Amino acid sequence: MKAVEKTAVLTSGTVPKESLEILQKYKGGKGALIPALQELQANFGYLPEPVLEEVAKHLNLPLSKVYGVATFYAQFHLSPRGLYVIRLCTGTACHVRGSGAIMQKIRSELGLKPGETTADGRFTLEPVACLGACGQAPVMMVNDDTHGRLTPEMALSVLESYK
């Protein structure tokens, strides 16, 4: 299921059956909270509030703790994200090779601030600290595809191909 369709499912406020099935696996397991949240997010694209409440119930944890963990780690998102997540590397090597200009270009072209999603739900802009592909700096990932040695113009044409 695409992320955009999932969002529609979840706005109804009910807890989808899939999440209960996923949670069964983690019941009573040691250190299960983070892997459970990871699997749920992989399934829904983000972590909706009703799902967090179910996690607390199933793992027998206070909701405050579940919320605390979900907001501590950069990987977890409490609001829906775009179909394509642009992860622009702002690490040292990319910084030195001009990722700042690419960031500016994408921001002005898509009208996004870091962390925001376009109104059509297509792109989310997410700067990351390092993608570990420093030899190909500057680098960005669009979902799971890595694009390296970018210029601001090339970055735009890469995004064009996801439209």
Place this chain on the structure above:
Amino acid sequence: MLYRNHILISSHTADAAAIKERFERELAARKLSGAVKVISSPDLIDDSEETLVVVYPEGTFYRGVKADDVPHIVEEHLIKGRFVKELLRCEYDDSTVPSLDRLDFFRKQQRLVLRRCGSIDPEDINDYIRTDGYQALAKVLTAMTPAEVIAEVKKAGLRGRGGAGFLTGLKWEFCAREPEKVKYLICNADEGDPGAFMDRSLLEGDPHSIIEGMTIAAYAIGASQGYIYIRAEYPLAVRRLKNAIAQAEEYGLLGENIFGSGFSFKLLIKEGAGAFVCGEETALMASIEGNRGMPRPRPPFPAQKGLWGKPTNINNVETYSNVPLILLKGADFYSSIGTEKSKGTKVFALAGRIKNTGLVEVPMGITLREIIEDIGGGVQDNRKFKAVQIGGPSGGCLPRSHLDLPVDYDSLSQAGAIMGSGGLVVMDETTCIVDVAKFFLKFTTAESCGKCVPCREGTTRMLEILEAITRGQATLHDLEVLERLARVCKNTALCGLGQTAPNPVLSTLRYFREEYEEHILQHKCRAGVCSDLIQYQIVAERCVGCQACVRVCPTGAIRGEKKAPHKIEVLDCIKCGACMEKCRFDAIIRS
């Protein structure tokens, strides 16, 4: 199965898959599929835009290979045994084999830990075993006691490759000494330093060496359960590791009663969730336990009370990768490499404004100059070297005068940098030193977990001062405050993150103070990076009025009639520099 030749395709271009497929097709057509194995691998030289093909066992390399060259290589090299001269792309005479070692990039390297990366198929355990894999484990489990293993690692002088450089053997001994029955072993693969990618390459290129190293360590300390805590941002590494664990289990090299020795070891992968502070060992354990990844004070050290309150040993990826080598070749061999107090080799991730980027493995004690100039080929575009940043956000910036510094734990920390995990980012004159310090502080401020005041507040205040400096709004008094804050944070923060976060500030203040003062007193950024301190102007005599700059300006700040000199409205200009890049007449200058 034994293969006559291995062909390695190293590329990140789109052609790589096509070339691999073509090789397989051509080999099948000549009934050579069973004799030659084709492998695609992480890039050998990251910088190469072209596809590199290496034929083993000779190590002959061909550059810039296209799919259409494949039949020729198969026919000439694999069947007739002759080099395809036109693809060699290097000087070559008939008496020598044009092998990889002849490239400058490889000549000064000593690839021990990386020896298999790029020459074996990381998804096939047989490739690993054929290259002496799991032999060290067999020797350890059948012929050595745990105490003997620890003694050997201590004698080798191996120090932790993750940052602080603690003696690995000693760490193991502390944990082994604990009387508890249940103990844990953890591999820290949460490589989060921006500018570092050696662990990723090892995990992707030689996953079994980490599994073997961990199993040996587990035997030495008496652990039967291990975890690999790995960044979720490395999906390929996670996949290859899972595959390697499954294969090792299938072969009986992991799991119950390994080699019939009665020793059992189980290995689980825990994917991180994106928090830099989890590279700190106590925070990492909190994260495995399912909590917010926040560090706690030590003692008790993990060796006494670690994961789930049990004695735990944590090392990083590269450290474990060194272990099989030590046990296989002996402590004497290992300690013959390196300097008196830093033994063995170190893998560095060479990046930034340098010609050859990529992973390099060098003996400890090599100079920075040899790494940067001989291996890295010097600074890109014939610009001038300015500084090298070692050890990521916890490390420091060293200037030109330190290029002859030997690279070992103690020399680096004396100079105000750290070995860290091994990120090496080269900067030239177009890099602003204050901007670099600001960049690192921004990172550590965002990644500070907020538990202790010196780090939470200290990094934020330091960042504010650095921002004021780059805007030209700071005074010399601010510089003093900055320095004091840095010292306090370094001396009083709870964990490694806070204690090392001021290093980029302190080292740049130590070596590049005049650049800070220039920003403050003259409102000048000599690299032209700090946009608040620069202005773009059009030189009227050179401007032909072509309007190229007008079209590219995002804010419409450039005005003027066609074919007449233009002007930039200072108030509308956002200083993006797009006009200057576009102008073909050098009519736009930055001041």
